[in-house]
Amino acid sequence: MASSLSFPQRTSRSIAVGPQRDKDAAVRQTDSDAALARLSAVKRGYLHDPFIAHLVPRPEFQTPRPPLINIGTYLRSSALDELVDRWLDLSLQQGKQCQIISLGAGSDTRFWRIASGPKSSALASYVELDLEENVVKKAKAIRKSIELSTVLGDAEQIQIRRGGCELHARKYHLLSADLRKLNTLNQLFESQQTGEAPLLSPGIPVLLIFECVLVYMTPDESNRLIERFADYCQPTLTPLGAVVYEMFNVGDSFGRVMLNNLSARGISLPGATPYPSKQSLAARFLQHGFTGAHALTLRDVRYLYIDVRESERISKLEMLDEVEELDLVLDHYAITWGYSSPTADAALWSTWALYPKSSVQNDHDEEDL
Numbered sequence: 001m002a003s004s005l006s007f008p009q010r011t012s013r014s015i016a017v018g019p020q021r022d023k024d025a026a027v028r029q030t031d032s033d034a035a036l037a038r039l040s041a042v043k044r045g046y047l048h049d050p051f052i053a054h055l056v057p058r059p060e061f062q063t064p065r066p067p068l069i070n071i072g073t074y075l076r077s078s079a080l081d082e083l084v085d086r087w088l089d090l091s092l093q094q095g096k097q098c099q100i101i102s103l104g105a106g107s108d109t110r111f112w113r114i115a116s117g118p119k120s121s122a123l124a125s126y127v128e129l130d131l132e133e134n135v136v137k138k139a140k141a142i143r144k145s146i147e148l149s150t151v152l153g154d155a156e157q158i159q160i161r162r163g164g165c166e167l168h169a170r171k172y173h174l175l176s177a178d179l180r181k182l183n184t185l186n187q188l189f190e191s192q193q194t195g196e197a198p199l200l201s202p203g204i205p206v207l208l209i210f211e212c213v214l215v216y217m218t219p220d221e222s223n224r225l226i227e228r229f230a231d232y233c234q235p236t237l238t239p240l241g242a243v244v245y246e247m248f249n250v251g252d253s254f255g256r257v258m259l260n261n262l263s264a265r266g267i268s269l270p271g272a273t274p275y276p277s278k279q280s281l282a283a284r285f286l287q288h289g290f291t292g293a294h295a296l297t298l299r300d301v302r303y304l305y306i307d308v309r310e311s312e313r314i315s316k317l318e319m320l321d322e323v324e325e326l327d328l329v330l331d332h333y334a335i336t337w338g339y340s341s342p343t344a345d346a347a348l349w350s351t352w353a354l355y356p357k358s359s360v361q362n363d364h365d366e367e368d369l
Contacts, residue, residue: 026266028131031106034212037073038107040065045317046074051109054145055138067318068326072333074314075298076245078306079335079354083243084110084207086352088122091205094239094345097124098205101188103179103225104213105130107138111172112151124204125171127188132165132176139167139174173199179213180221182228189232200232205239215246215271222271223288230288230340237342239349242285244336248275254328278334285338291346293338294353299330307357 039056041047043064053059065073084100091098102108105128114123130138139160142148152158152169159168167174177184186192188200200206208229214222226242233240250259250272259269275281278295285293296305306314320326341349 028134030212030267031134034073035107036062037065037069038077038109041070041073041077044070046070046314047077049109049113051112051148052107054148055107055109055141067320068322068329070318071302071314071320071326072298072329075301075306075330076333076335079296079298079301080209080211080243080245082305082354083335083337083352084114084209085119087205087207087241088114088119090348090352091239092122094205094348096204097122098207099124099200100126100207100209101200101229102126102128102209102211104211105138105174105209106134106211108211110209112148115151115171123171124201125173125199127173127175127199129175129177129179129185131178135166135174135176136164139164142167142174179225180217182224185228189228202232202236203238206233206241208240208242210242210244210246212246214244215248215269216267218270219274223284226285226288230290234289234340239342239345240290240340241349241352242290242338244281244334246334246336247272247332248281248334249277249332251276255332258332278336281334281336282338284336288340290338290340292350293336295334295336296354297331298333298335299327301335301354302327302330304356305354 035052035056038047038049038052039059039062042049042052056062064070087098087100100110100114100123102110108128111126111128114120114126128138142152143160149155149158152172157170160166161168162176165176175187179185187198189198191198206229208226214225217225229240229242232238247258247269249255250269259272262269275284278297281295282293302311335354337352337354339349339352
């Protein structure tokens, strides 16, 4: 049952190299599932994304996903989009652009949506990290698509390095990395070529996106990863934000069924077990010196954080009979965000959050720390 209800995940396909490759093949495949789910949600009218079709093979022949998948994809995307959009706004209010790092980016199209939208001026740079073979695949898709490559800038500004394992443009960088090995992130923090600066600039707000990434790593590995960015940003008083989408609360009966179904596909979730509640998800960031952290389930998002008019629009797209089943699934997926800010700007960055819609009435409560 869980396999039919679990939402396809964009995962960190950058978490496996060498001997681990075969072991993690099933995990890497989940990115294709997530891309197809997003394409389905776009075709059905839940989302607007003119770029996803360029990252999916033969998009015109892909089969639409069930309403449960489409709605889950919509809720996940809406929450993440709003948090990223608010981070861009706050950066501009501070009088700065921001840097976004998408870890385990897979087939994500967020850079293109930002760069072609009204907030493009807020973006200083956008870095995507992923497994080498997937970076090569995405780089090829970008070069093949006029729509994708045009957004990067003039052709002479686009550089392909390391035999296609890296792509660099004026604001966009696509790099191979193993998130479990911090030394593969050196390009972010250290100069790799004479005359070139590190990809991360001190003092410019940094937003990390972990879209179903940390759940596939051990807690020690994910903690080291978060700590590396915190250690870089906090001494330089650089505002740091992180947003995570992942499964959690896998200790109940439904969670155990979910784990068993994923295990049958060769997928394990070592990063899910330590986080049985929204409070525990938020606490993960506080232990690394973040100023504040919050967590919501996708069920919270559905009932409290989507405007009633938008909810009415979504309800008319497809017939949904399995409302109770949907809510059960949504209770096992969470959006978590944490922020760390310099003392002088703490009040500004503390406003970074999802806010309940005033027109929505429900007895769900946001839990935060």
